[in-house]
Amino acid sequence: MPTPKIGLSKSRITLFDQCPKRLWLTAHHPDLAEVDDGTRAAFADGHRVGEFACSLYPDGIMISAEAGLGKAVEETAALLSGGWDKPIFEATFAHEGVLVRVDILLPSGAGWHVAEVKNTTGVKDYHLGDLATQVWVMRGAGVPIATTAIRHLDRTFTLTREGDYTGLFTDTLLSAEIEPIIATRADIVASARSVLQGAEPDREMGPHCDAPFTCSFKSYCGRRLPPAPDWPVTILPDAKGKHLARQWLAQGVADLTLVPASAMPNAKLKRIHAATISGEAWHNRDAIRAEVADWAFPRTFLDFEAIQFAIPRWVGTRPFSQIPFQFSAHIEAVDGSIVHREFLSIDGKDPRRACAEALATLPGTGAVVAWSAGFERGCLTGLAALFPDLAPALISLADRLVDPLPVVRRHYYHRDMMGSWSLKNVLPTLDKTGYADLEEVKSGTDAQAGYLEAIDPSTSPERAAALRDSLLRYCKRDTEAMMIVLDALTR
Ligand code: SF4
CATH class of the missing domain: 1.10.150 (DNA polymerase; domain 1)
Structure with missing residues (x-):
């Protein structure tokens, strides 16, 4: 029986570069893949950034794949031979049975500039293979190429005017760097094809299962371990x-x-x-007591939740700026009484000013307790730089930060922490509730997903209200957890 011909593409060659078995499983048993929410979200982010990069060229044309990739190849060839001299998105080429769709093709003199769009702020090693495969196919298809680049987000870009994204992307030209990789493509393609036509390859699991991407077949490959x-x-x-x-x-x-x-x-x-x-458990209570003894009252236990957008959403933000949208603060007085304060913005507007104003009302004296306090320090100093009128209060909070994490790391360990001193690992060893009773929002990643859904205009008011409750409960639990941990370790 003839072996069915299985096509290769840029992404399949990238899979082969990571692990031949991954390529084989993707082609023959895609049903065995388990894609986690993080991978799905990263894929969707990449897609959004790619679409946004195209939208910056209103005179460009998109090659659709709806009628099949063969038609897309024909349509691209017809444009090029017809003298099209404007941007082309998803231009599709085939060579030696390998099919590539090029994110952005721009006319450049007698040839074309190839831009592979990535939602990163720099070039990663694995980007080079992607680009090399494209150029190899395009050369094989007889396309004149002037220059090739990874088009990534410029980390220095700041959105200064709503809707003005001029300068958001920057090209790192890699025409020379990828030549040695292009020279390997013919052999790589032959090897990948031979893997696809053979039986399932043997490959031990190892570090390659997580680099450059977490493999979706880890459960399958690990089943006999x-x-x-x-x-x-x-x-x-x-x-x-x-x-x-x-x-x-x-x-x-x-x-x-x-x-x-x-x-x-x-x-x-x-x-x-x-x-x-x-x-x-290893627990040096006296040492912990001694180290926290001078943490002055009132003690403000503070925790932020923040979000990052690849494409800046609000004026004054950069790609992947940390934008605090929520905080919880438990304030413990010297007599043991506790007051809870919190902030959450889900109206879809830039939350930073309102967040900074709410922070400025927190106590102006006493220790500010934050687990792994570097993050809270960054949020506070970032907001202070943005709002000079609130800077004295915000800098005061930052200056009074103390961090229980290094103290606990020095003097406490329970085997159920499994080598980690994250609050989520420490708390359950001291308090049976932990985070188990929380629903929906149980982690920072959940909080970001919940926030994005809550600010989406298509989310119903009822759903947004439910998300708001979950977000508030989660952030409050983080500051409660700090108090419980400190109390249990010093009592
Ligand atoms: S889990 Fe590891 S060994 Fe298995 S297919 Fe993926 S990368 Fe290859």
């Missing part, structure tokens, strides 16, 4: 812990409880090892 031990060596933190884990894994030891205590190179790893073996 022995079940992970309860306390894997991979939980060991920091560079030393990761190095040690690799060494023991290479010797076939995946269970931390089978590693001798004498192998632990420093006090921190020794404590983690001992707590894991014994089940007894």
Whole structure:
């Protein structure tokens, strides 16, 4: 029976570059893929940025794939041979059975400028292979190419006027850099084709399963691996812990409880090892008390939620600016009484001014407690730079920040934390509720998705109200969690 001919494309060659088995599974068993929400969202973001880049050329033409890719190739060829001299989006070419759709093609002298659009602020290594495959196909199809570039977001761009995106994108020219990669394409294509026509390739799982992209076949490939031990060596933190884990894994030891205590190179790893073996938490209460003793009252436990947009949405923002849209603050007085304050904007307008004004009403004295406080410091100083009239209050909050994370990291470890001192890992070891009772919004990623849905004009008022409740409950839990953790560790 003849082998069915399976087409190759730029993205399939990228899959092959990552792992031949991934290409094979994508072509023969796409049903086995498990795509997580993060990957889906990243894909949608990339799509949005690509469409936006095209929209900046009102005189361009889009090659549709609705009537099939063969028709798209014909339509592109007809435009080029007819002397079309304006931008073309998704121009489609085929060579040696490999099909590529070029994000943006711009007339440039006697040839074309090829722009591959990426929603990043720079060029990544894996972008070069994408570009090289396109150029290889286009040359094979006889298209004159003047220059080739990755078109990415310019991190220095600031939206200064609504709707004016001039300068949002910048091209990094890579015409020379990709030549050696273009020279490998013919062999790569032949190898990829041979993989596709053969049986499922054997490939051990390894670091390539997460780089440059998390593979969607990890569950499938991992199905025959022995079940992970309860306390894997991979939980060991920091560079030393990761190095040690690799060494023991290479010797076939995946269970931390089978590693001798004498192998632990420093006090921190020794404590983690001992707590894991014994089940007894490492807890130096006196040291924690001593370190937080001078955190003055009233103590303001503060937590932000923020969002980033690849394409700046509001005047004064840049690609991927951190935009705080929510905070929770629990204020603990010296007598133990607690007041809760919060802010959340879901009206779809720039939330920064209102957020800064609400922050400016927080106590002007006492410690400001934030877990991994660098993020809160960045939000506060960013807002202070934007609103000079509120800067004294915001800078005062930033100057009074204290961070429980390094204190807890030095003096507390419970084996259920699995090598992580994130608030979400620490809290359940001290309080049985943790975050388990929250619905819908349970993480920072959920909060961003909830915020985006809530500000979407197509979201119903009832749904927006439900999202608002979930967002408020989640952020409030983060500041409650800090208080519970600090109390439990010092009481
Ligand atoms: S999980 Fe790893 S080994 Fe399996 S297909 Fe994906 S990249 Fe290849």
